[in-house]
Amino acid sequence: MDDTSSSDKPRIVLMGLPRSGKSSIQRVVFGKMPPNDTLYLESTTKIQKEDITRSFIDFQIWDTPGQINFFDPAYDSLDIFSSVGALIFVIDAQDDYSDALNRLFYTVASAYKINPNITFEVLLHKVDGLSDDYKIDTQRDVQQRMSDALQDAECDYIHLTYYLTSIYDHSIYEAFSKIIQKLIRELPTLENLLNVLCSNSGIDKAYLFDSLTKIYIATDSSPVDMQSYELCSDMIDVAIDIETIYGMTDRTQTSTPNGLRTLTDEAELNQLSPTDSNELEASHSTLAETMKQKSSTSNIPSNESEASSLIRLDNGNALYMREVNDPLVLICLLRQDNFEKHGLIDYNFQCFKEAITDVFDFSKKHNTHNHTPAPTE
Numbered sequence: 001m002d003d004t005s006s007s008d009k010p011r012i013v014l015m016g017l018p019r020s021g022k023s024s025i026q027r028v029v030f031g032k033m034p035p036n037d038t039l040y041l042e043s044t045t046k047i048q049k050e051d052i053t054r055s056f057i058d059f060q061i062w063d064t065p066g067q068i069n070f071f072d073p074a075y076d077s078l079d080i081f082s083s084v085g086a087l088i089f090v091i092d093a094q095d096d097y098s099d100a101l102n103r104l105f106y107t108v109a110s111a112y113k114i115n116p117n118i119t120f121e122v123l124l125h126k127v128d129g130l131s132d133d134y135k136i137d138t139q140r141d142v143q144q145r146m147s148d149a150l151q152d153a154e155c156d157y158i159h160l161t162y163y164l165t166s167i168y169d170h171s172i173y174e175a176f177s178k179i180i181q182k183l184i185r186e187l188p189t190l191e192n193l194l195n196v197l198c199s200n201s202g203i204d205k206a207y208l209f210d211s212l213t214k215i216y217i218a219t220d221s222s223p224v225d226m227q228s229y230e231l232c233s234d235m236i237d238v239a240i241d242i243e244t245i246y247g248m249t250d251r252t253q254t255s256t257p258n259g260l261r262t263l264t265d266e267a268e269l270n271q272l273s274p275t276d277s278n279e280l281e282a283s284h285s286t287l288a289e290t291m292k293q294k295s296s297t298s299n300i301p302s303n304e305s306e307a308s309s310l311i312r313l314d315n316g317n318a319l320y321m322r323e324v325n326d327p328l329v330l331i332c333l334l335r336q337d338n339f340e341k342h343g344l345i346d347y348n349f350q351c352f353k354e355a356i357t358d359v360f361d362f363s364k365k366h367n368t369h370n371h372t373p374a375p376t377e
């Protein structure tokens, strides 16, 4: 990360008062930093830029120092904000947020004048320490005060979207999923493909995840509920842990007696149960039934690898994960009865995968074409 690289990718800019949590968010979501380690982060003194390039996700994220006013004539605000896709303003919800709201209003009004295509996203952050009632009251209060301020300034056409977030749970990933989806041009096509897959395969809910960040880049059009998202997102951790234990490279390097390995792994699996979210009836999911089939072994090149994993839950549901390409994975929630026809699901998945690959290749060509300089005569 540095502040010298320039790029024509869409930008996601993190702004907000000092210590609101901007750097922590960037490190936890995109750098896999454990949330507790953010306690030792130092204050950001210059813009930190990071390129995020994966299937369908292609942008640059900027972490800005909280104390700098980028609309000051000393800065080239036109250059900074003209390629911004999303401006994420972080507010510390555990603190008095009056100053933050003044800054938010000023930032939004100034950035909109430069680039009206920016999507404005407001994170009411650090809500882990707050009760549910307090969270809702805070969101209502912030929304009301901002809407009054924008109305008074006759700027009520500026739309802000609000999220309650914390780096200590899934909420930050869910918020980023929604924010990033707005920047994915192929989203309607991906959603259509997921709808077709679900309706033809008896799947109740399907998410297309970036397995490195646990951000879902698309889902079918049935409503998203937090519990199904959390279960699917936890499944990525479970699968990665199993892969770390049983992955072929590791296995050859750390050959321990098989019996001992299995016992240890089962104990670990039970600790990793996604049913920690005990609101869900699916307690005691039988993770012993988790199976991992990695066909990326000796004779298949790694870029053609195809991992799959199944977790049966005690409430009659199942979680089914298939690798689309590295790092995209499809995670579905379905009735176990419907999984009986998994030949059909697997066939439909192959068609889905081919369609996704076609869409991706088409977008890549389109992007390359758009970025190729016109020949000079």
Ligand SMILES: Nc1nc2c(ncn2[C@@H]2O[C@H](COP(=O)(O)OP(=O)(O)OP(=O)(O)O)[C@@H](O)[C@H]2O)c(=O)[nH]1
Pocket (backbone or CB within 6 Å): 016, 017, 018, 019, 020, 021, 022, 023, 024, 025, 037, 038, 039, 040, 041, 042, 043, 044, 045, 064, 065, 066, 067, 125, 126, 127, 128, 129, 165, 166, 167, 168
């Ligand atoms: N409780 C709680 N603390 C958080 C959360 N996110 C960040 N923090 C803490 O907030 C403090 C400040 O976080 P930073 O990420 O350094 O804040 P910043 O906005 O980047 O600050 P500047 O670089 O000074 O602009 C750190 O101690 C983090 O551990 C959260 O979701 N919940």
